[in-house]
Amino acid sequence: MKFRIQSNIFSEGINNVSRALSTKTPMPILKSIKIDLNEEGIYLTASDSTITIKQFMPTFIDNKQTIFIEELGSAAVPGRLLLEVLRKANDDYIEINMYEDKYIKINFKNSDFTLNCLDVMEYPNIDLIDSNEPIEFDSVKFEQIIKQTVISVSTHESRPILTGVNIKSNENKLYCISTDSYRLSEKIVELETPIPNINIVIPGKSLLDLEKLLLTNRGKLQIHIASNIVSFKIKNITFQSRLLDGNFPETSRLIPKEFGLQLVFNRIELIDVVDRVSLLSKEGANNIINLDIYDEKTIISLDSPEIGKVVEDITPLSQEGSLMRIGFNSKYFLDALKVLNEEKVTIKFTGEVRPFIIRTNDEFVTQLILPVRIE
Amino acid sequence: MSKIHIMDHALANKIAAGEVVERPASVVKELVENSIDANATKIDIFLEASGIDSIKVIDNGFGMEKDDAILAFTRHATSKLDSVDELFRIMTLGFRGEALPSIAAVSDIKLNTSNGETAGAYVHFKAGKLIEQSLAASRKGTEITVNNLFYNTPARLKYLKTENTELSYSIDFLNKIAISNSHISFKFVNNNRVLFQTNGNNNIINVLSVIYGIEVAKKIKVVYYNDQFLKMSLYFSTPEVNRTTRNYMTLIINKRMIKNKELVKAILAGYESYLPINRYPVVVLDIIVDPLLVDVNVHPSKLEVRLSNQEHIKTVITNLIQKQMKELMYVPKVQFRKEENINKPDYQQQLNFINKDNENTIDLFKEIVEEKNTVDTIKEETGHYLHEQTMIEPLVEAKKIPKLYYIGQLAGTYLLAQNEFGLYMVDQHAAQERVNYEFYKKHFSQEIHEFYDVLVPFTFEFSLNEAIIIEENIALIEKMAIKIEKFGLSSFIVTKIPNYFSKGNEKVILDTIFEFILKNKKISNESIFNELAITLSCKRSIKANHYINELEINQLLKDLELCNNPYTCPHGRPVIIHMSFNEIEHLFKRTM
Structure with a gap:
């Protein structure tokens, strides 16, 4: 294998796939990025046990040649090292040359690197799935879905199914739900065309990786779903993740429908107040803030016997109903407020011991938080 | 002819001996107890071959008259009890009147006794039969010699253990009798070797x-x-x-x-x-x-x-x-092993504890120490002197640990910290165990609980018999602000958990609690929370050989300072070890 390539294109590709590189793995080969060179261009592949990212870089972009091929072939190159070398590369073009099947030479300007490679034949064969009826999304929209649901994903493996986001369809609606059993996020997406029934759980970690990838790669996103795999395609990149096994709990009845008390706040103002008040919270037991809701005024307070206490009041923009005291985890509240985009948020309460929800004008997003009860 | 008849004395005594006299140590016990009941203040015990060949007990108690000396060998003969009424206020060690006849039935026994006033008596029994009696010198007290124990019960003799083991039984008994009778001076000799001697000064x-x-x-x-x-x-x-x-x-x-x-x-x-x-x-x-x-x-x-x-x-x-x-x-x-010459004052100190008139005390003590060690190795394979040699001793009787400034981590296990008093080593696992233990204990004993009705209940599967135990203990579990409901035949769901359960670890904590209940079945309310706190604190703690970052370390040291008892982990191992600047300087020979 021998080729010359524009360095920015190559680094971008390597950078994209490197998100899937394993750091801890019983298979050392998975610390490598696989490079396959054929007439049409270069395929880069990286994978850990959960996700696989594959990127195609064509020889010609808009009829302009970016890769100059001398000899076809494949190689498994140490991923992290390759990434670091390319980041420091100070030339427009880079020359890659594999020899004796185990060394790869990287040349640019006056530099000459030789890296030891693993046997490319050892690299596992990872099938990328392709379905006839992919779901299509605008990538920015999907980024939002991830952002607004992934906050409620459980980060602990004790109940694996809760570490993912449940995505299921019902006619032309897509429900995206996550919960760690103390809070719940739900985003409903209306689709232009009905899709076949799906009900999958995507690991939260995979979605966070995908979100990062989508930040730099925007456009039309295709979602392909197979029995235990989901595959996202954006431009020339395929991001594939394993799905979580098991039944996601039925959550529809958890979201209250009727509310006795509704408050509308300026979102940023509310975030500021809660942020200040939770300065006195302690990770672990003492992160409970209390809301005392009176007519015209809401008092937010935190009392931590070992640290101290803080009280601050905030006036809602509008209010229906009054008089209630409710306590909850300030972190959950802040997480939810921060991922909502609108200027105003509405907090809807059913009762002091019932979960409450946070909504915006976008009726399709619901953030639900469980109060702490005292007995 | 009737089949049932009263057995003769010799047979009855042999049977009784089976109960009372099992081994030389039992004889030593009976004789020494008799001496104590005779108000002796000095009792010497001489064994030959750990008592298998001969046991001799000499006391300075009040002794017996001639007639009593013979009567003492009759069953249920006792000077210690007159009426049923007295049985309920027994202050003497013996009272059943079984010991001497039982011993006499299985040995060759010689008794020399005198009350110090009239002439002394000498009697000699063999296999329970009186074979000789005469007058003897009137030295106040009793001297009794048991020879050839079990010579006429070969089965018993055969099942005696090695001399060392038999000796260990006697030592064990005498150790304790000496402790419980500090007002009596005991001297214990085996094969002409003094094993120990106490001074009887009531200390x-x-x-x-x-x-x-x-x-x-x-x-x-x-x-x-x-x-x-x-x-x-x-x-x-x-x-x-x-x-x-x-x-x-x-x-x-x-x-x-x-x-x-x-x-x-x-x-x-x-x-x-x-x-x-x-x-x-x-x-x-x-x-x-x-x-x-x-x-x-x-x-x-x-x-x-x-x-x-x-x-x-x-x-x-x-x-x-x-x-x-x-x-x-x-x-x-931390105390470093002292060199030989530093040890000498210790011997000097030891000497003060025993009779000063004994000239061979130094040799005697060496012997005692050696002998004691061998006896202990007989008794147990594992050396339980270990803890004496770990060289730890109390430093200060302080309530809280002083402020510690973290230096670094040793072997991923110990945290090194310093302050003006010197160097401190903290076992990170033990420290966290202590912190967690107090955390759980505090929360368990709380009257007011903060809790969540979780959105997604936790499910637990048990076997049928386990399910029954869990069900029986539901009331206890609910005291911890946990709501558990039966869900099917042997499954349960937990719908309510306290806020202090660390998020993400609820299932592990609940598992630990249920395991604990299953293991302990019948639990009293008070004990469970303490034991449970110990179990949880251990499971939830960072283990040794685990690197933690400085932020976590400072938090741990801070938490430890807040503990009620920061010095031991819930299992009793030390958490902190201190080395003063003096000791460090001494080691570097900066101060001599």
């Missing part, structure tokens, strides 16, 4: 120093207690002196050495969380109560007693020890 610590060694005796504290029911002297070791067996706990009630599981439990409850797991303290519990409240006539060995106000005594013991332990909270101090 239990002195006796302990002879028996368990000077180092142990130094760490024995004593506390007294008096109320209308009892008078108690409690000698107890500081937690760093501990042993692998319960054998070092001596219970004495009304000068009688006894066994009582409940009192032992009370002692251990007092040491709870101060002693490493499966280690036991050195304790002498000396109680005087109204003899009416003690029933010793439970078993011929008279080791078991029934106590009428046992619960009261138990509470007193546990509270006393707990209080002492709290006051003793200490940071163990």
Whole structure:
């Protein structure tokens, strides 16, 4: 294998796939990025046990040649090292040359690197799935879905199914739900065309990786779903993740429908107040803030016997109903407020011991938080 | 002819001997107890071949007259008891009148006795038959020699263990009898070698120093207690002196050495969380109560007693020890092995404890130390002198640990910290265990609980019999603000959990709680929270050999400073070890 390539294109590709590189793995080969060179261009592949990212870089972009091929072939190159070398590369073009099947030479300007490679034949064969009826999304929209649901994903493996986001369809609606059993996020997406029934759980970690990838790669996103795999395609990149096994709990009845008390706040103002008040919270037991809701005024307070206490009041923009005291985890509240985009948020309460929800004008997003009860 | 007839005396005595006289140590026990009951203040015990060949006990008690000397060998003959009424206020060790005839039935026994006023008597029994009697010198006291024990019961003789083992039984008994009778001077000799000698000056610590060694005796504290029911002297070791067996706990009630599981439990409850797991303290519990409240006539060995106000005594013991332990909270101090020449003053000190008129004391003591070691190795394979050699001793009796400034981590296990007093080593696992233990204990005992009705219940599967146990304990579980409901035949769902359960670990914590309940089945309410806190604190703690970052370390040290007892982990191992600048400078020979 021998080729010359524009360095920015190559680094971008390597950078994209490197998100899937394993750091801890019983298979050392998975610390490598696989490079396959054929007439049409270069395929880069990286994978850990959960996700696989594959990127195609064509020889010609808009009829302009970016890769100059001398000899076809494949190689498994140490991923992290390759990434670091390319980041420091100070030339427009880079020359890659594999020899004796185990060394790869990287040349640019006056530099000459030789890296030891693993046997490319050892690299596992990872099938990328392709379905006839992919779901299509605008990538920015999907980024939002991830952002607004992934906050409620459980980060602990004790109940694996809760570490993912449940995505299921019902006619032309897509429900995206996550919960760690103390809070719940739900985003409903209306689709232009009905899709076949799906009900999958995507690991939260995979979605966070995908979100990062989508930040730099925007456009039309295709979602392909197979029995235990989901595959996202954006431009020339395929991001594939394993799905979580098991039944996601039925959550529809958890979201209250009727509310006795509704408050509308300026979102940023509310975030500021809660942020200040939770300065006195302690990770672990003492992160409970209390809301005392009176007519015209809401008092937010935190009392931590070992640290101290803080009280601050905030006036809602509008209010229906009054008089209630409710306590909850300030972190959950802040997480939810921060991922909502609108200027105003509405907090809807059913009762002091019932979960409450946070909504915006976008009726399709619901953030639900469980109060702490005292007995 | 009738088939049933009364068995002859010799046979009856042999059968009785089977109960009372099992081995040389039983003979030693009976004879020494007789001497004690005779108000002796000096008792010498001489064994040949660990007592298999010969046992000789010489006392200076009140002795017997000639007629009594013969009568003593008759069954149920006793000077200690006149009426049924007296049986209920027994202060003497023996009273059944079985010992001498039983021993005489299986040996060759010679008795020399005198009350010091009239002429002494000499009697000689063989296999229970009187074969010789005469007058003897009138030296006050009794000398009794038992030769050829079990010579006429070969089966018994055959099943005696090795000399060393038989000797260990006698030593074990004499150790304890010496402790329980510190007012009597004992001298114990086997094969012409003095094994130990006490001075009879009524000081239990002195006796302990002879028996368990000077180092142990130094760490024995004593506390007294008096109320209308009892008078108690409690000698107890500081937690760093501990042993692998319960054998070092001596219970004495009304000068009688006894066994009582409940009192032992009370002692251990007092040491709870101060002693490493499966280690036991050195304790002498000396109680005087109204003899009416003690029933010793439970078993011929008279080791078991029934106590009428046992619960009261138990509470007193546990509270006393707990209080002492709290006051003793200490940071163990590193002490380096002293060289030989530094050891000498110790011998000097030891000498003070025994009769000064004995000229061979130094040799004697060497012998004692050696002998004691061999005896202990006989008794147990594992060396339980380990803890003496770990060289830890209390430094200060401080309530809280001083402010520590973190230096670094050693081997991913110990945190090094310093302040103006020197270097501190903190076992990170033990430290976190302590922090977690107090965390859980505090929350378990809370009256007000913060809790969540979780959105997604936790499910648990049990086997059918486990499910029954869990169901029985639902009320107990609900006390922890956990709501558990039966869900199908043997599954349960938990719908409510307290806020202090760390998020993401709820299932592990709940699992631990259920496992604990299944393992302990019948649990009393008070004990469960403590035990559970110990179990949870261990499971939820960082292990040794684990690197933690500086932020976590500082948090850990801060949490530790806030603990009620930062010095030991819930299992009783030390958390902090201190090395003063003096010691460090001494090691570098900056100060000589």
